[in-house]
Structure formats: structure tokens, C-alpha cells
Amino acid sequence: MIVNKTEKILEVKHLKKYFPAGRKKIIKAVDDVSFDIYKGETFGLVGESGSGKSTTGQTIIRLYDATDGEVLFHGENVHAKKSRVEKLKFNRKMQMIFQDPSSSLNPRMTVLDIIAEGLDVHHLAKNEKERKERVEQLLEAVGLNKEHATRFPHEFSGGQRQRIGIARALAVEPELIICDEPISALDVSIQAQVVNLLKKLQKEHGLTYLFIAHDLSMVKYISDRIGVMHLGHMVELADSDELYKNPVHPYTKSLLSAIPLPDPEYERSRKRITYDPSIHDTSEEPKFREIRPHHWVRCTSKEFEQYKKELGE
Amino acid sequence: MSKLLEVKDLSVSFNTYNGEVQAVRGVSFDLNEGETLAIVGESGSGKSVTSSTLMGLLPKPAGIIKSGQILFQGEDLVKKSEKEMQKIRGKEISMVFQDPLSSLNPTMKIGNQIIEGLIKHQGMNRAEAKKKAIELLDQVGIPHPEIRVNQYPHQFSGGMRQRVVIAIALACNPKILIADEPTTALDVTIQAQILELMKEIQRNTKTSIIFITHDLGVVANVADRVAVMYAGKIVEIGTVDDVFYNPKHPYTWGLLGSMPTLDADDEELYTIPGTPPDMLNPPKGDAFAPRNEFALEIDAVMEPPMFKVSDTHYAATWLLHKNAPKIEMPESVRRRIEGFAKTGKKGGE
Numbered sequence: 085m086i087v088n089k090t091e092k093i094l095e096v097k098h099l100k101k102y103f104p105a106g107r108k109k110i111i112k113a114v115d116d117v118s119f120d121i122y123k124g125e126t127f128g129l130v131g132e133s134g135s136g137k138s139t140t141g142q143t144i145i146r147l148y149d150a151t152d153g154e155v156l157f158h159g160e161n162v163h164a165k166k167s168r169v170e171k172l173k174f175n176r177k178m179q180m181i182f183q184d185p186s187s188s189l190n191p192r193m194t195v196l197d198i199i200a201e202g203l204d205v206h207h208l209a210k211n212e213k214e215r216k217e218r219v220e221q222l223l224e225a226v227g228l229n230k231e232h233a234t235r236f237p238h239e240f241s242g243g244q245r246q247r248i249g250i251a252r253a254l255a256v257e258p259e260l261i262i263c264d265e266p267i268s269a270l271d272v273s274i275q276a277q278v279v280n281l282l283k284k285l286q287k288e289h290g291l292t293y294l295f296i297a298h299d300l301s302m303v304k305y306i307s308d309r310i311g312v313m314h315l316g317h318m319v320e321l322a323d324s325d326e327l328y329k330n331p332v333h334p335y336t337k338s339l340l341s342a343i344p345l346p347d348p349e350y351e352r353s354r355k356r357i358t359y360d361p362s363i364h365d366t367s368e369e370p371k372f373r374e375i376r377p378h379h380w381v382r383c384t385s386k387e388f389e390q391y392k393k394e395l396g397e
Numbered sequence: 398m399s400k401l402l403e404v405k406d407l408s409v410s411f412n413t414y415n416g417e418v419q420a421v422r423g424v425s426f427d428l429n430e431g432e433t434l435a436i437v438g439e440s441g442s443g444k445s446v447t448s449s450t451l452m453g454l455l456p457k458p459a460g461i462i463k464s465g466q467i468l469f470q471g472e473d474l475v476k477k478s479e480k481e482m483q484k485i486r487g488k489e490i491s492m493v494f495q496d497p498l499s500s501l502n503p504t505m506k507i508g509n510q511i512i513e514g515l516i517k518h519q520g521m522n523r524a525e526a527k528k529k530a531i532e533l534l535d536q537v538g539i540p541h542p543e544i545r546v547n548q549y550p551h552q553f554s555g556g557m558r559q560r561v562v563i564a565i566a567l568a569c570n571p572k573i574l575i576a577d578e579p580t581t582a583l584d585v586t587i588q589a590q591i592l593e594l595m596k597e598i599q600r601n602t603k604t605s606i607i608f609i610t611h612d613l614g615v616v617a618n619v620a621d622r623v624a625v626m627y628a629g630k631i632v633e634i635g636t637v638d639d640v641f642y643n644p645k646h647p648y649t650w651g652l653l654g655s656m657p658t659l660d661a662d663d664e665e666l667y668t669i670p671g672t673p674p675d676m677l678n679p680p681k682g683d684a685f686a687p688r689n690e691f692a693l694e695i696d697a698v699m700e701p702p703m704f705k706v707s708d709t710h711y712a713a714t715w716l717l718h719k720n721a722p723k724i725e726m727p728e729s730v731r732r733r734i735e736g737f738a739k740t741g742k743k744g745g746e
Contacts, residue, residue: 344614
């Protein structure tokens with residue numbers, strides 16, 4: 085897919101999401117995160133549990149209200165006060181696929197009703213016949229049969245349920261889909277099927293993905309650009325090849341060195357890098373700086389010079 | 398190397414309302430002293446049922462051992478009573494589970510949970526056992542063990558809890574450690590630490606490990622030998638190098654091909670079509686045949702036996718029969734394996 089790097093579909097600016105944790109304590113789940121997503125690309129968001137990657141995704145689609153900061157979708161602020169009609173319009177453009185395909189589908193609804201819910205809300209189907217045809221079309225697009233429409237979620241395997249979740253997201257013809265760990269609950273052989281499906285749909289419908297995951301090798305495979313999150317901060321952002329070839333931030337390096345690869349020879353000779361947060365320069369508040377074109381790192385000015393030297397620039 | 402454990406033609410079924418689920422169907426393997434055997438497979442392939450059968454932890458009365466022997470130091474564990482198994486469990490064979498939170502008692506101090514086994518199996522008194530518990534915590538890399546020993550599980554992080562579970566499992570110097578997806582619930586960096594810890598412990602204690610996982614990357618890291626399970630059977634078994642660099646079974650091809658490499662390009666991932674079979678009615682013949690693009694006519698009629706590839710390497714597929722058409726692994730899978738070998742050389746950087 086040729087990504088036009090001029091048209092921004094989503095701009096996240098200084099996004100913050102704090103949760104109260106009792107007794108005047110707050111948890112800074114997302115703390116001043118900024119990034120852009122271009123039309124037609126796949127932006128990968130990786131990090132360990134507790135890094136704030138899922139909260140970022142959920143705040144972008146406004147499942148949470150942001151504590152501070154802006155999310156601009158086509159230049160319009162998602163978190164601004166909106167009328168019901170405006171919200172509906174926005175919801176149609178942005179959809180989400182969830183991690184757990186069994187808990188994200190209503191067990192009392194048929195697949196037909198699950199997928200058609202979006203069509204009903206947005207009045208996209210004129211009559212019952214059109215509604216059914218559209219659902220059947222969607223089922224076929226995600227590799228299921230139209231006979232599946234009358235069944236209930238429990239009659240499907242995990243991989244098939246995830247396909248239903250994808251069909252539901254596609255129903256309203258969105259531009260951006262937030263995929264929150266869409267494959268982590270699936271078996272290895274099924275993961276590849278779903279990833280191939282997501283790639284195929286992206287090509288056919290010109291979709292943009294925000295792909296949130298902790299499986300770094302899969303993120304590398306599907307993403308054009310990747311942002312690495314750690315403790316609520318975005319620590320590094322670059323094109324996926326650049327990030328894997330020239331990681332700069334010590335946390336990214338440790339994360340990359342920890343990925344197990346299905347290659348005994350590599351595993352025997354692998355040297356793991358451990359991340360020691362105390363090596364950071366604390367003389368000033370770290371900022372997000374561009375170390376190479378399109379390659380950003382969170383660092384202080386002193387570290388910036390040091391990282392530049394390491395990169396040989 | 399001497400054989401510590403021999404599993405012979407083990408079959409395990411579960412009685413359910415819908416009928417008999419054949420979870421394990423004739424599994425045979427050996428475990429040598431001091432080695433790590435990884436069992437890989439998808440959910441429902443029978444890998445966890447195999448391990449709980451070894452421990453005598455099949456849920457009763459639903460789970461039944463239909464046939465087979467589990468020979469541990471010459472004795473058949475299948476024939477042992479629950480009372481006899483209690484003497485073996487924790488002392489000779491112990492287990493580490495996937496979820497460290499649910500395998501610890503939330504109302505008991507960490508120390509007391511480690512001490513339990515020491516007092517029961519080794520006849521230590523409380524003071525001795527507590528000293529040993531602190532030693533064990535230190536051994537698994539928990540800082541300030543003398544303070545930590547008096548804390549409760551909720552005061553530990555996920556990785557630290559798994560270290561505690563490993564300490565409990567190792568308390569009585571077992572001969573075999575069964576680890577059932579011990580790192581699946583952990584983050585990658587923590588996973589790497591736990592894997593290193595297990596390897597280090599193995600070097601020091603010569604414990605044999607059966608490592609159950611679905612993650613081929615983890616297998617490549619820890620295993621000496623690998624058994625690939627599908628639909629309740631071992632379809633391929635060999636050393637890690639045999640299975641990763643010279644796989645013979647189409648299912649293993651599919652597993653390896655469906656994992657992206659870090660050099661991955663825009664090439665589509667190789668996938669295994671379809672879904673695993675229903676073990677209520679396992680298909681006749683080769684269970685993998687419906688998903689196998691290289692299936693032969695005989696696959697629908699007869700199950701393939703184990704064919705010998707080399708002294709260490711066996712695979713159950715008719716493709717290895719001398720009359721079978723010569724079929725090589727798919728091009729994309731071959732390229733992927735070559736790609737691994739390439740990154741392997743870069744690994745030392």
C-alpha cells in the first residue's frame with residue numbers, strides 16, 4: 085500500500101489520561117503522548133502490560149474522556165463537546181476490534197444482528213432485505229459463509245469469532261480501525277489467518293489501522309510505523325524497519341532483544357539487553373526529539389547528542 | 398544419557414455430556430536426564446492433558462486413562478494410587494502452571510507455601526525449612542528474600558510470583574519439572590528473565606524439564622528436543638535443529654511458516670487453512686489431512702505411523718513413505734527458515 089505521508093487522518097496531541105487510585109493518588113496511564121497517523125497506513129503501538137497502549141487506543145475512540153490533550157480526526161477534535169448527530173458521524177468513521185472475541189460479542193444476539201447493529205444505528209440499510217444482503221456480503225468478505233448469519237457466537241471458534249468482530253467493524257465503512265490486541269487470544273495458525281485477512285481488507289477498502297499489540301514480531305510484520313510505549317510515555321517512534329534496525333532508546337533495545345524467535349541458532353547466541361532506567365540523564369525533563377528524519381526519541385538534550393553519536397550522524 | 402521417563406502409547410479421554418472426547422490418542426516419548434523436552438501444539442492438541450496425566454492430576458471421574466504406561470524409574474505411574482502419587486508429586490515430579498496468581502494461595506505467606514512441601518517430603522522442622530525457603534527465594538533471584546518470605550502473593554509482581562512458583566516447585570529437588578506455559582501470562586522482557594532462570598537452574602541441578610508451550614520462539618530458546626502435537630498425537634519429534642531447520646511434517650511447516658520473521662517483507666504469511674478437528678469425533682485417517690494441502694488419498698483411510706528421518710528425528714506423515722510422491726516444503730516456508738538462519742548469524746551482535 086502506498087502511504088501518502090501528507091494526509092493526516094488522526095493527530096494525537098499531548099494526550100493525557102489519569103485515573104484516580106484512591107487517597108489522592110493518581111495513575112498516569114497515558115502521560116503526554118503525541119503522534120500522527122497518515123491515511124492508509126498501519127500504525128503499530130507496542131509496549132508491555134501497564135504501558136498505556138490500550139488506554140491510548142480507548143481514549144482516542146472516546147471510550148474514555150481524556151484528562152488533557154487533543155485528538156484530531158480529519159482536523160476535528162474528537163473530545164470537543166458534540167451533539168448526538170456529530171458523535172454518530174464520528175463513530176461511523178472510527179471503529180474498534182477487541183482482544184477477546186468471546187466477551188466482545190453479545191451471546192444473546194445472532195451474528196446477523198451483531199453485524200447489522202451498526203447498520204441499524206446509522207440507518208444504512210433501507211429495508212430488511214438490504215440489511216441481510218449487506219451482512220452476507222460482509223460475512224463473505226471476512227471468510228465466513230452466509231449461512232453463519234443465523235447462528236449465535238458460541239457456535240464459533242475463537243478465530244471465527246474474531247472474524248465476526250472484524251465484519252461488525254467493517255459494516256459502517258469506517259476509515260480508521262483501532263485493533264486492540266486482535267490476535268493475542270488466538271492460536272498461532274489462526275493468528276496468521278487473521279493478520280492476512282486484515283492486510284487484505286486494508287488493500288481493498290483503503291483502511292487505516294492503529295494496531296495495538298505486545299507481540300513485536302507480528303507488529304513489525306503488519307505495521308508501516310511503530311510507536312513504543314513505556315509507563316505512559318511514547319519513548320520512540322519510527323518507520324518499522326528503522327526501529328528494528330536502529331533502535332535508539334535503551335528501553336526499545338531491551339524490548340527488541342527479548343523477542344524469542346523460532347530459530348535455535350539465534351536463540352543460542354542471543355544477548356539480552358536489560359533496561360536500567362537509572363542510566364537516564366535527569367538534569368532536565370526529557371522531550372520527544374527527532375533524531376533522524378521521521379525517527380523520534382524521548383530524551384534530554386544531553387542524551388540526544390549521545391544517541392546521535394551512536395547512530396553515527 | 399539415560400532415560401528418566403518413558404511414556405508408552407498413552408491415551409486419555411474425557412467423558413462429557415456430548416460423548417467421549419479423545420484428548421490424547423497414543424502418545425509415546427522418552428525424557429532423558431538433564432534435558433529439556435518441549436511439547437508444542439495449539440489449544441486442544443492434548444499437550445496440557447498429557448502433562449497433567451504425568452502428574453496424576455487428571456480431573457476425576459471425567460478423565461480416564463484408556464491405555465498406556467508412564468514409566469518413571471521403572472515404575473508405572475498409571476497404576477499408582479492417589480496416596481502413592483502424593484509421595485511422588487512435588488518430590489520427584491513437580492509442576493509450574495501458567496498463571497502464577499491462581500497457583501498461589503492468596504491468604505498464605507509466601508514462606509509458608511514453600512515450607513509445606515519441605516516439611517511433608519523432607520521431614521524438616523519449621524526453622525530449617527524456613528532457612529531453606531529463604532535460600533530458594535535467593536536462588537530464583539528474588540531480592541531481599543528474608544523480608545519477602547513473610548509477604549503475601551499480592552505484594553509480588555507477575556514475574557516475581559512466577560519465580561516464587563518455581564521456587565516451590567524446586568524445593569524438594571525434583572527429578573522432573575513440568576512447566577505448563579510458564580511464561581505465557583508474562584511480558585516479553587519478564588519472559589526472557591524467567592527462561593534464563595530456568596536454564597540456569599537446570600545447569601545447576603540437572604533437573605529434566607518438560608516445557609509445554611504454543612510459542613515456537615520460546616521453544617527455540619529453551620528446548621533440547623521438541624515434540625509437535627496435533628489432535629492428541631505427536632506428529633513430529635526431534636532435536637530443536639531437526640524440527641526447526643529440517644521439518645518434515647506439513648503441520649510443522651505451517652506452524653513455522655505462519656510466524657513472521659523480523660526481516661519480514663510484504664510477503665503474505667503462510668497459513669494453515671481451517672480449524673483444528675473436533676476431538677469428539679476425530680476424523681478417520683490422518684487428523685491433519687483436511688487442513689493439509691499435500692494430503693494423499695491414503696490420509697483419508699489410514700493413520701500414518703511414525704517414520705524415521707534420522708536417529709533423533711521422527712515424523713508421522715505418509716509423505717515420508719517410500720512410495721509417496723516427492724514433496725518438498727512450500728517455497729515460502731523454506732525461505733522463512735533460511736531467513737531465520739540469516740538472523741541467527743546476526744544474533745551475536
